[in-house]
Amino acid sequence: xxxxxxxxxxxxxxxxxxxxxxxxxxxxxxxxxxxxxxxxxxxxxxxxxxxxxxxxxxxxxxxxxxxxxxxxxxxxxxxxxxxxxxxxxxxxxxxxxxxxxxxxxxxxxxxxxxxxxxxxxxxxxxxxxxxxxxxxxxxxxxxxxxxxxxxxxxxxxxxxxxxxxxxxxxxxxxxxxxxxxxxxxxxxxxxxxxxxxxxxxxxxxxxxxxxxxxxxxxxxxxxxxxxxxxxxxxxxxxxxxxxxxxxxxxxxxxxxxxxxxxxxxxxxxxxxxxxxxxxxxxxxxxxxxxxxxxxxxxxxxxxxxxxxxxxxxxxxxxxxxxxxxxxxxxxxxxxxxxxxxxxxxxxxxxxxxxxxxxxxxxxxxxxxxxxxxxxxxxxxxxxxxxxxxxxxxxxxxxxxxxxxxxxxxxxxxxxxxxxxxxxxxxxxxxxxxxxxxxxxxxxxxxxxxxxxxxxxxxxxxxxxxxxxxxxxxxxxxxxxxxxxxxxxxxxxxxxxxxxxxxxxxxxxxxxxxxxxxxxxxxxxxxxxxxxxxxxxxxxxxxxxxxxxxxxxxxxxxxxxxxxxxxxxxxxxxxxxxxxxxxxxxxxxxxxxxxxxxxxxxxxxxxxxxxxxxxxxxxxxxxxxxxxxxxxxxxxxxxxxxxxxxxxxxxxxxxxxxxxxxxxxxxxxxxxxxxxxxxxxxxxxxxxxxxxxxxxxxxxxxxxxxxxxxxxxxxxxxxxxxxxxxxxxxxxxxxxxxxxxxxxxxxxxxxxxxxxxx
Numbered sequence: 163x164x165x166x167x168x169x170x171x172x173x174x175x176x177x178x179x180x181x182x183x184x185x186x187x188x189x190x191x192x193x194x195x196x197x198x199x200x201x202x203x204x205x206x207x208x209x210x211x212x213x214x215x216x217x218x219x220x221x222x223x224x225x226x227x228x229x230x231x232x233x234x235x236x237x238x239x240x241x242x243x244x245x246x247x248x249x250x251x252x253x254x255x256x257x258x259x260x261x262x263x264x265x266x267x268x269x270x271x272x273x274x275x276x277x278x279x280x281x282x283x284x285x286x287x288x289x290x291x292x293x294x295x296x297x298x299x300x301x302x303x304x305x306x307x308x309x310x311x312x313x314x315x316x317x318x319x320x321x322x323x324x325x326x327x328x329x330x331x332x333x334x335x336x337x338x339x340x341x342x343x344x345x346x347x348x349x350x351x352x353x354x355x356x357x358x359x360x361x362x363x364x365x366x367x368x369x370x371x372x373x374x375x376x377x378x379x380x381x382x383x384x385x386x387x388x389x390x391x392x393x394x395x396x397x398x399x400x401x402x403x404x405x406x407x408x409x410x411x412x413x414x415x416x417x418x419x420x421x422x423x424x425x426x427x428x429x430x431x432x433x434x435x436x437x438x439x440x441x442x443x444x445x446x447x448x449x450x451x452x453x454x455x456x457x458x459x460x461x462x463x464x465x466x467x468x469x470x471x472x473x474x475x476x477x478x479x480x481x482x483x484x485x486x487x488x489x490x491x492x493x494x495x496x497x498x499x500x501x502x503x504x505x506x507x508x509x510x511x512x513x514x515x516x517x518x519x520x521x522x523x524x525x526x527x528x529x530x531x532x533x534x535x536x537x538x539x540x541x542x543x544x545x546x547x548x549x550x551x552x553x554x555x556x557x558x559x560x561x562x563x564x565x566x567x568x569x570x571x572x573x574x575x576x577x578x579x580x581x582x583x584x585x586x587x588x589x590x591x592x593x594x595x596x597x598x599x600x601x602x603x604x605x606x607x608x609x610x611x612x613x614x615x616x617x618x619x620x621x622x623x624x625x626x627x628x629x630x631x632x633x634x635x636x637x638x639x640x641x642x643x644x645x646x647x648x649x650x651x652x653x654x655x656x657x658x659x660x661x662x663x664x665x666x667x668x669x670x671x672x673x674x675x676x677x678x679x680x681x682x683x684x685x686x687x688x689x690x691x692x693x694x695x696x697x698x699x700x701x702x703x704x705x706x707x708x709x710x711x712x713x714x715x716x717x718x719x720x721x722x723x724x725x726x727x728x729x730x731x732x733x734x735x736x737x738x739x740x741x742x743x744x745x746x747x748x749x750x751x752x753x754x755x756x757x758x759x760x761x762x763x764x765x766x767x768x769x770x771x772x773x774x775x776x777x778x779x780x781x782x783x784x785x786x787x788x789x790x791x792x793x794x795x796x797x798x799x800x801x802x803x804x805x806x807x808x809x810x811x812x813x814x815x816x817x818x819x820x821x822x823x824x825x826x827x828x829x830x831x832x833x834x835x836x837x838x839x840x841x842x843x844x845x846x847x848x849x850x851x852x853x854x855x856x857x858x859x860x861x862x863x864x865x866x867x868x869x870x871x872x873x874x875x876x877x878x879x880x881x882x883x884x885x886x887x888x889x890x891x892x893x894x895x896x897x898x899x900x901x902x903x904x905x906x907x908x909x910x911x912x913x914x915x916x917x918x919x
């Protein structure tokens with residue numbers, strides 16, 4: 163069990179030691195020490211953190227006006243501030259946003275808290291996705307806090323009788339410079355009152371050189387409750403008089419373009435379960451009961467005859483299917499002449515790479531809670547976009563949006579589109595159909611089998627280098643299907659299926675780290691009716707797939723040129739930030755130059771190292787992976803990963819390092835193990851046996867290297883470090899064995915096949 167001060171930062175030393183090592187730390191003792199884990203969350207009103215406090219409390223349909231300070235900041239009488247923002251909790255970013263607000267307000271981190279995430283309360287900052295909480299949400303919060311500070315200084319100036327230029331602020335106490343006896347607190351100036359002032363966007367921001375808080379190591383505010391068991395998750399919320407609901411679906415989704423039809427429903431099959439009943443709209447089937455165990459039994463026992471499509475290719479035939487599909491082609495880059503670049507080359511390389519479908523595989527199946535009445539609806543769920551979910555719920559229920567309130571309540575981790583919205587929609591629909599509040603929790607096979615997978619990707623690359631090791635041509639073609647945006651509850655109840663427009667190529671990670679005169683990138687979008695499972699965004703969408711191909715090809719070109727992989731990259735990189743993360747990762751790993759694969763040894767256990775650069779959300783990452791390969795079992799063991807990370811201005815080094823750790827561990831898991839399987843009719847990887855993930859014992863040692871650039875705007879940190887991990891491992895495999903493995907995940911069976919090839 164890997165627990166470090168960076169990933170815990172929460173309990174006193176005695177409790178940490180007991181949690182990690184204490185054999186007597188029983189479930190009973192854990193619950194007693196952490197409070198009532200379930201009973202304590204019996205009422206929804208007390209379960210959602212950050213309840214509306216002070217002047218910013220609202221009860222009307224939002225979003226509140228972003229051009230008003232009161233929509234963002236409330237000053238409380240106890241000289242604290244409540245900050246309202248739309249970026250929800252996935253990565254620890256809310257602590258970073260509070261640091262940004264506290265910095266501009268000249269408050270301590272202890273003096274700020276965030277308001278409730280609620281469509282009647284929260285400013286609409288769009289999706290919490292794309293690692294954009296700090297990069298896009300941060301500037302909005304920073305400006306609103308600066309506006310609030312300007313108003314507060316104006317009020318203090320009048321009360322203390324001096325110009326604002328003669329005032330200074332520490333911890334919410336405004337004092338006259340040189341005379342601290344003349345002071346007033348924010349709470350005394352405006353506690354529990356409204357600003358009643360515009361958010362003009364013109365208030366001056368504090369210079370980075372004057373930061374006292376931003377850039378310091380701050381413990382995440384949400385972690386203590388999560389470790390102690392007192393943090394409220396959506397799964398634990400309860401309403402008086404509510405029913406428990408369960409969704410009834412086939413085991414595993416079929417092709418998304420062919421809707422599942424409920425041909426027959428035998429309601430008498432659950433007649434023996436007192437109080438249980440079927441709820442239905444179109445092909446959406448559910449059961450409800452006052453007792454949760456009765457709902458579970460009814461969902462298992464209900465006899466439903468489903469239509470069965472046989473149009474899926476099966477994952478064993480996937481790449482043949484991709485080749486034969488009629489794609490929609492589009493160039494996302496077409497620079498120079500590939501033919502001229504090939505003619506100028508001393509060496510050329512050509513290869514195909516493939517990455518299987520992969521799941522979000524959230525540890526806790528998604529849950530939602532809803533109370534739908536004739537005059538309005540309230541829905542609780544772990545939505546990444548409460549305003550987007552509000553629009554979907556309103557459409558599903560046939561209600562105006564201003565009659566629907568969506569409240570964020572945290573669920574299991576997602577890093578992309580799992581089924582958290584689907585559970586909330588199911589709860590809302592069941593509540594409308596029954597006239598009572600309904601709580602829905604999905605099952606493990608539903609979470610695994612019905613989610614939006616990270617898309618399978620097939621990549622063909624031609625590359626060329628001249629006699630000096632300069633890349634002269636790079637021709638990259640990616641086959642991928644479009645994303646799907648509809649939840650199963652939505653389209654099975656009769657609403658139209660919403661599809662993404664184009665399954666393209668990740669331009670930023672398809673060789674674009676390098677200065678290549680003749681560079682072409684094409685996306686080949688697989689048709690929507692091609693018999694495939696539904697896909698959407700999964701952590702660093704499309705980047706791991708692109709880099710698994712592209713950074714292997716870069717390594718192959720380095721080998722063809724007879725050059726060390728780091729030296730080859732250095733001479734082909736133009737952007738200083740790519741060069742910096744490359745060098746930082748290599749230095750951290752103690753990289754010694756040699757041609758990859760030239761030191762491959764014999765014997766059962768072989769060791770190698772590999773490097774890759776890539777990123778996501780305008781962040782630059784360099785990864786070095788050190789691995790061992792068991793040539794008998796085919797198992798790859800990732801021993802150590804060095805991750806250099808440049809996300810511009812770092813708000814909280816603790817959180818960035820924690821995200822790097824999570825990215826690397828998930829990246830290793832995806833690289834080596836994770837693969838969605840399906841037959842001709844349905845997805846078949848429905849549990850932790852059929853869909854494997856990395857175990858604690860196989861997690862690598864991780865060395866994060868942070869490159870802080872305070873002169874630059876902050877970019878993403880929650881996803882980028884996962885992007886180059888698989889490529890670095892694949893390059894390390896070549897270094898260890900002299901063989902290439904071009905299919906991901908790099909399972910033992912594929913390793914053994916590669917070694918025999």
